[in-house]
C-alpha cells in the first residue's frame with residue numbers, strides 16, 4: 001500500500017472496499033492527491049462514486065495516451081473542498097478500444113471524450129453524440145496514434161506523385 | 164475544392180495583370196491634385212460617358228488610382244497574426260490613414276489579408292470568401308503560416324502555404340509580422356497595382 | 362471579435378434560440394502531435410502560438426509540466442519574473458478582450474482605448490523578451506534572461522497609468538445604456554450548471570464560485586503574494602465583464618509586489634543543472650553537471666494554472682527521450698464553448714455576439 005494522503009483518508013479505503021476488484025491504488029505523485037487504476041468496465045460507476053461521495057464535482061480533463069501495445073485513458077478530477085486533483089487511469093487494448101462514457105455524470109466531459117475519440121480512436125459507450133470535433137467529419141485517421149507520422153509537406157507531395 | 168475553381172480565378176487575375184494598359188491619358192499628378200467635392204460629379208459623369216463610348220482603356224487608370232488608394236481588406240481573423248492585424252488598425256498604427264478600412268462583408272472588399280494559419284478544414288470557406296469578393300481583387304499572405312505553413316508546416320491539418328488555394332500578390336514574413344510590416348505590405352501592394360496596371 | 366473562426370449552428374423559433382451546436386476545429390494545427398517531434402525547449406515556440414493573446418501563460422504552463430516530468434526546479438528570481446509575465450499577460454489579454462468585446466456590442470471608443478494601453482504593456486514585454494506576442498522566453502529550469510536595467514521603473518509607470526485607465530474603462534461601459542441593455546441579464550449560467558459543464562475562469566467566478574487555481578492549488582510564488590479573487594454574483598455577461606475588470610486591478614497589485622521583490626533580490630534566472638539535451642544539443646566539454654542524454658529518469662509532469670481564460674492544464678509524459686512522449690493540453694475555452702448550448706438557449710439571435718464575446722473565445726487555444 002503506497003503512503004496515504006490525509007485529505008483522502010476516508011475516501012480511498014471506501015473506494016477500494018466498494019470496488020475491490022476494479023480499483024488499484026497506484027503510487028502517489030506529488031502533483032496528484034491520488035492515482036487510481038480502474039478497469040474499463042467500471043469507470044462510470046467509480047466516477048459517479050467519486051462525484052457523489054468524494055465531492056469531485058469538476059471533471060477537468062479526459063485524455064489518452066497511445067503506448068503502442070495498449071492505450072491509456074486518463075481522467076483528471078478536481079475537488080473544490082479537497083483543493084486538488086485525482087487521476088484515474090484506464091488501460092485499453094489498442095484494437096477497438098471501448099470505455100463507458102462519463103458524460104452523464106459530468107456534462108463537461110462531453111467534448112473531451114469527443115476529442116479523445118477524434119485523436120486516438122477510443123469509443124465512449126453511451127456518449128450522446130460521439131462525432132469528431134477537431135478534424136473534419138470523414139477524416140480517416142486518428143492523428144495522435146503513434147502509427148500516424150508527420151512528414152514535411154514536400155515529402156508528401158513526392159509520395160503522392162508516385163502513387 | 165476542385166482544380167478548375169482556382170485556375171479559373173487565377174486566370175482572370177493574370178489576364179487583368181497582363182493587359183497592357185496604355186499610358187494614362189490624364190497624368191496621375193493631375194488626378195491626385197483634384198480633391199474638391201464639386202469636381203467629383205463632373206468626373207463621374209465624364210467617366211460614365213467615356214465607358215459608354217467604349218473608351219474603357221482610357222478610364223481604367225482613373226479607377227485604378229481610386230482603387231489603389233482605398234483598399235478595403237476583409238475584416239476577419241484567423242490566428243495569431245490577426246491580433247497584429249487588429250493592432251495595425253488600433254490607436255498607435257492607425258492603418259486607416261492609408262485609406263485601408265477593414266470591412267466585414269466580402270462583397271465590399273477588394274483585398275484579402277490571410278492573417279494566420281489556414282487548415283484544410285477551413286480551406287473551403289476561404290475559397291468561398293475569395294470567390295465572393297468582386298473583381299478586381301488582391302490577396303496578401305500575412306505571416307509565415309499563410310506564406311508556407313510556418314511552425315506548423317509538418318502538421319497533418321495545415322495548408323502549407325495559402326498560395327495553394329488563392330493567388331497571392333504580396334507575402335509578408337514574420338511570426339507574427341509587426342503592424343508596421345503589415346502596413347508596409349499593403350503599401351507595396353499599392354505600388355504593385357500602380358506599376359503593373361497603371 | 363473572436364480572432365479565429367468557428368461555427369455556431371443554431372435552431373431558432375422566430376428570434377428565439379432553441380438549440381445550438383458549436384463547431385470548432387478550423388484552427389486545429391496539431392500542436393500536441395508536433396510536440397512529440399520537438400525537443401523540450403523547442404516546444405515553447407509552439408506554446409506561444411497556442412494561445413496568442415496569452416502566450417506566456419501557456420509557456421509557463423508547459424514549462425511547469427515539463428519541469429515536473431524532468432524533476433527540475435527553477436531559481437526564485439526566475440519564478441518571480443514568470444509571475445510578473447503572467448500578470449502582465451493577464452492585463453494585456455483582458456484589455457484585448459475589452460477592446461474587442463465592447464466594440465462588438467457597439468461602442469467604438471474602447472477599441473481605441475484598449476489597443477493603445479495594450480501596446481504599452483506589449484512594449485514592456487518587448488523590452489525584456491524581444492517580442493510583442495510570441496515571446497519564446499521561458500526555459501526548462503528558468504527563464505531566458507533577466508529583466509533589463511530600469512525595467513522596474515518603466516513598469517511601475519505603466520501600472521500607474523493603468524490605475525487611472527481601468528476606472529475609465531469602467532466608466533465608458535457603465536455609463537452606456539447600450540452596453541448595460543445588451544449585457545445585463547443576458548447569457549445567464551448558474552453556478553450549479555457551470556460546475557457540471559466544467560466551466561472555469563471569469564465565467565465561473567461571475568457565478569459566485571470562488572475557484573482560482575492561483576489560490577486553491579498555488580503554483581510558482583503565488584502563495585507569497587497578496588491578492589483577492591475577483592467575484593461577482595450575477596452569472597450574466599455583465600458579471601463576466603465586472604470580474605475581468607476586477608481581475609485587472611488585482612493584477613496591477615500583484616505586479617507591484619513582484620517589482621518590489623525584483624528590486625531587492627538579484628540572482629540567477631536559470632537553474633544550474635539543466636540537462637543539455639533539453640536545450641542545445643552538444644554539452645560544453647568538461648562540464649560534468651549536465652546530466653547524460655540518456656538515462657534521465659522517466660516521469661510524468663502535470664501542471665494546472667489560472668490562465669486569463671480559465672483553468673488550463675498540461676500533462677507531459679517523459680520517456681527519457683529528447684522530446685516529450687505525449688503532451689496533452691487542456692484549454693479552458695474548449696470547454697466553455699462546448700457548453701454554449703446551455704447559455705444560449707432562450708435568448709435572441711441578436712444576443713449571440715454579446716454572449717459569445719463574454720466567453721472570451723480564443724480559437725487558437727480551443728483548437729490547438
Ligand code: SF4
Pocket residue numbers: 242243244245278279280305306307308309313314337338339340410495
Ligand atoms: S505566422 Fe506565426 S504568428 Fe502568424 S499565424 Fe502563423 S504561427 Fe501565428
